[in-house]
Amino acid sequence: MSNAGKTAQRRPKKVSPRTLAPSLILRPTPRQAGGGRYRHALVQKSYAMIAEGSKSFAAASRLFDPVTRERVWMLYAWCRRCDDIADGQEMGGELGNQSNIADRVKSIRILTRRALAGEPTADVAFDAFGQVASEVGLTMQHADDVIAGFELDAQDWRPRSEDDLARYCYHVAGAVGVMMAKVMGVQDDDEYTLDRACDLGLAFQLANIARDLDEDDRAGRCYLPMEWLAEEDIEPGQLMKPHHQWERADLASRLVLRMDRHAKAARLGTVRLPFRSRWAILAAANIYSEIGLEVRRRGPKAWDHRVVIPAWEKLRLITSAFFEAIRNNPLPPDEMPVWTRDAILLEVRMRGPIAEATMEPLPDGE
Structure with a gap:
């Protein structure tokens, strides 16, 4: 066999992989x-x-x-x-x-x-x-x-009971209140102040739900417990119909009563805050409480026009909060709220940890 034939039968020489030098262009994104x-x-x-x-x-x-x-x-x-x-x-x-x-x-x-x-x-x-x-x-x-x-x-979740509504209000607002307290310097071991911060978030959300019944209805949503609707004989999807205007006003009033208790309980937690934080929180509590109270005052006409607090009224409420912050002696509600942060968190945690999100790409158009 010729030398050329012998060469053709030889196996190709193995080449060991070589370590690449670090790139001078592509670098890991620094975490900051x-x-x-x-x-x-x-x-x-x-x-x-x-x-x-x-x-x-x-x-x-x-x-x-x-x-x-x-x-x-x-x-x-x-x-x-x-x-x-x-x-x-x-x-x-x-x-x-x-x-x-x-x-x-x-x-x-x-x-x-x-x-x-x-x-x-x-x-x-x-x-x-x-x-x-x-x-x-x-x-x-x-x-x-x-x-x-x-x-x-x-x-497409709907609350069946008051406890369901409490859990929803905690997730969308009470938990934000807790984070807001952290922003103001409240420590994790100050459970009382964190509880009162949660109360303020719950109060805000209850006022929002009462004010936005019509807007939510147009979007196919309803955050009133199904048990409440059944008690008022309101058929599914009929909440905003004219023949249920008085029942709707009654349900909004129930929301506002709960809002008022949570807002008053929240004021108790401002005692431990620095003056300016106390003033700001009391001002926010006054403004949102006024939104809920105005919904109740309007009764069946509360959704003819969106409830908005005018600028002069906000100024009055902010001024009132200033003097409340100076006195730093808020009055407790006649009755503390039924919903408590501990009870809500127990229900939330018992449902288990939230599943880790997969990292698959989003669909086109998102």
């Missing part, structure tokens, strides 16, 4: 609070969101000291953005397309985890959350308690 954005820019963008999304809360937030105020704005920005993503809306406007809510909620959790890990999210509101979380010690458990409320909406 705020996703690498400047804190000042995050604060300014966050304030723009609160100024457009909630004028009442924006007015009350001005009463905080500068550092707390900025942290409140950044926390609000995350809450507002999560709400908008889940509802397919823009800055709390009209509800958008309600399909694929589960995918949108999944994206909220993924972006939140990235923000808490200090990774960039390409979304100012989530980067702002990462920034404030690093400053005050907010955790994924705090965030998960809020995100669980969006998951309930994604499941």
Whole structure:
């Protein structure tokens, strides 16, 4: 056999893999609070969101000291953005397309985890959350308690009982109240103040539900317990019909009564706060309480026009809160709320941990 034939029969020589030199161009993304954005820019963008999304809360937030105020704005920005993503809306406007809510909620959790890990999210509101979380010690458990409320909406969930309503109000507002207390410097072992902060969030949500019965009905939602509707002989889907106007007013009044108890209980927790934080919280409690009380005063006509507190009335309520903060001696409610943070959390935790979100890409168009 020729030398050429022998060469052709030889096996190819094995080549050992070589370690590549570290790239001088591609480098791992550094982890940094705020996703690498400047804190000042995050604060300014966050304030723009609160100024457009909630004028009442924006007015009350001005009463905080500068550092707390900025942290409140950044926390609000995350809450507002999560709400908008889940509802397919823009800055709390009209509800958008309600399909694929589960995918949108999944994206909220993924972006939140990235923000808490200090990774960039390409979304100012989530980067702002990462920034404030690093400053005050907010955790994924705090965030998960809020995100669980969006998951309930994604499941087209409806409360059957008062306990169901309590759980929903905790997820969408009570848990935010707890995070807000953390932003104001309340420590994890100060359970009493955290409980009262939760009360304030519950009060806010009860006022919102009472005010927005018609808006929620148009979106195919109802947050009144089914047991309440059955007691009033209101057929499914008939809540906003004219022949149920008095029953509807009665149910709203029940919500407002609970709101009032929680708001008064929340005021008890302001005693331990610094003066400016106490003033701001009392002002917010006064404004939101007035929203609920105005719904009750209007009775069946409460949904002819959206209840809005005029600027002069807000100024009066803020001024009243100033003197309340100076006295620092809030009166307790005639009866403490039936719903307690401990009982709600027990129910929430017994339902088990929230499943880890998969990292599959979102559908086209999201």
